[in-house]
Amino acid sequence: MRCRTAFGRTPPQKVAAMVVTDMEYLLRSPDASWCFDKWERLPEDGNRYEVIDGVLYMSTAPGFEHQLIIANLHEHIGLALKRDGVAISAFAPVGVIMPGADPVQPDFLVIRNERIGIVSTDGRIHGVPDLIAEVLSPNNPELDTVTKRAAYARAGVPEYWILRPATRDILVCSAPDAGLSDFTEVRHFATDAELVSATLPIRALVSDLFETPTDLS
Numbered sequence: 630m631r632c633r634t635a636f637g638r639t640p641p642q643k644v645a646a647m648v649v650t651d652m653e654y655l656l657r658s659p660d661a662s663w664c665f666d667k668w669e670r671l672p673e674d675g676n677r678y679e680v681i682d683g684v685l686y687m688s689t690a691p692g693f694e695h696q697l698i699i700a701n702l703h704e705h706i707g708l709a710l711k712r713d714g715v716a717i718s719a720f721a722p723v724g725v726i727m728p729g730a731d732p733v734q735p736d737f738l739v740i741r742n743e744r745i746g747i748v749s750t751d752g753r754i755h756g757v758p759d760l761i762a763e764v765l766s767p768n769n770p771e772l773d774t775v776t777k778r779a780a781y782a783r784a785g786v787p788e789y790w791i792l793r794p795a796t797r798d799i800l801v802c803s804a805p806d807a808g809l810s811d812f813t814e815v816r817h818f819a820t821d822a823e824l825v826s827a828t829l830p831i832r833a834l835v836s837d838l839f840e841t842p843t844d845l846s
Contacts, residue, residue, distance in 0.1 A: 655769040658685035665731045668724075677722065679733045681780045686772060691764070694794055694841060695736075698764045701838045702737045702792075706831060715830060716741045716759065717748075724753040725761075727784045733777065737762040739829065760829060762790035778802065779810040788828045796820075797839045803827035 661683030668685070671678050677688045699720050707718030716739045724732040732753065739760035740747060747756030761781055763773040773791055781789045782805040789812060791800040797820040802812035804827075818824045824833050 655689075655772060656687040660684075663731075665726060668732060677734050680731045681733065681776055682729050683731075686776075688766070688769065688772070691736075691766065695764050695766070697841050698792060698794060698839060699736050701840055702762055705833045705837050707737070707739070709833075710739060710829070710831070713830070714742065717745060719754075725758060726753055726755050727757045727786075729780050729783050733780070735761045736764050741829075757785050757787075760788045760790070760826070761786050762792060764792045765794065767795060778812070781805070782809070782811050783807045788826060792838065794839065797835070799824055799835055799838070801827055 663680045663683055663685040665680070668678060668680050675690050677690075679686045679688075703718065703720060707720075710716040710718060718737065718739045720737045721734045723738075724734060725738065726732045735758070738754070738758040740754070741759045744756070744759065747754055747758075749755045763777060765773050778789065778791070782802075785805050785807065787803065787805070789802040789805075791802070793799070799818045801816045801818065801824065802814070803816075804812055804814040806813050814827065816827070818835050820835055820839070822835050824835050824838070825831070
């Protein structure tokens with residue numbers, strides 16, 4: 630739901646009123662008054678802005694390794710699903726509007742072909758993707774492991790992946806429980822394992838998803 634604001638455009642001082650929780654990496658608004666209408670008026674400056682339960686989170690642009698992992702997700706997961714006629718995929722920046730997330734911008738997401746209608750003509754996704762994946766940042770891991778994990782469970786995301794570059798492993802969370810604000814099934818896939826999706830016809834080597842130019846040299 631869009632909120633109604635009586636003040637028109639968001640005053641610059643309100644946008645700047647943020648609390649630094651991890652210097653130069655993550656900022657969090659001191660209040661929970663944010664919504665899609667206010668988010669739309671934020672600048673396109675290369676940072677990622679997301680609204681979760683009314684709180685605005687701003688994170689700086691991810692590093693090169695982070696982006697390489699997202700590219701691997703697209704290559705090994707997204708393109709395979711498209712080729713097999715199962716689903717489409719997208720990666721940040723793209724706005725996803727769903728309950729409690731108004732919006733979020735996941736690193737990577739998948740939408741089954743039969744649910745493609747949640748992709749709106751405004752370029753946003755108005756609904757719950759079938760899979761969301763986030764690549765963990767070493768500087769603000771709680772955003773993905775705590776805040777987003779709870780929000781995605783409450784919204785009913787069927788499957789949530791947390792990719793951890795430091796240990797090159799993946800947590801696959803499924804069976805969301807809105808009341809618990811968490812996923813009731815969590816599987817761990819180590820570097821040498823084959824990842825098997827809990828809800829989609831996906832199988833991939835974990836090592837392929839963390840592959841970097843250093844591995845290929």
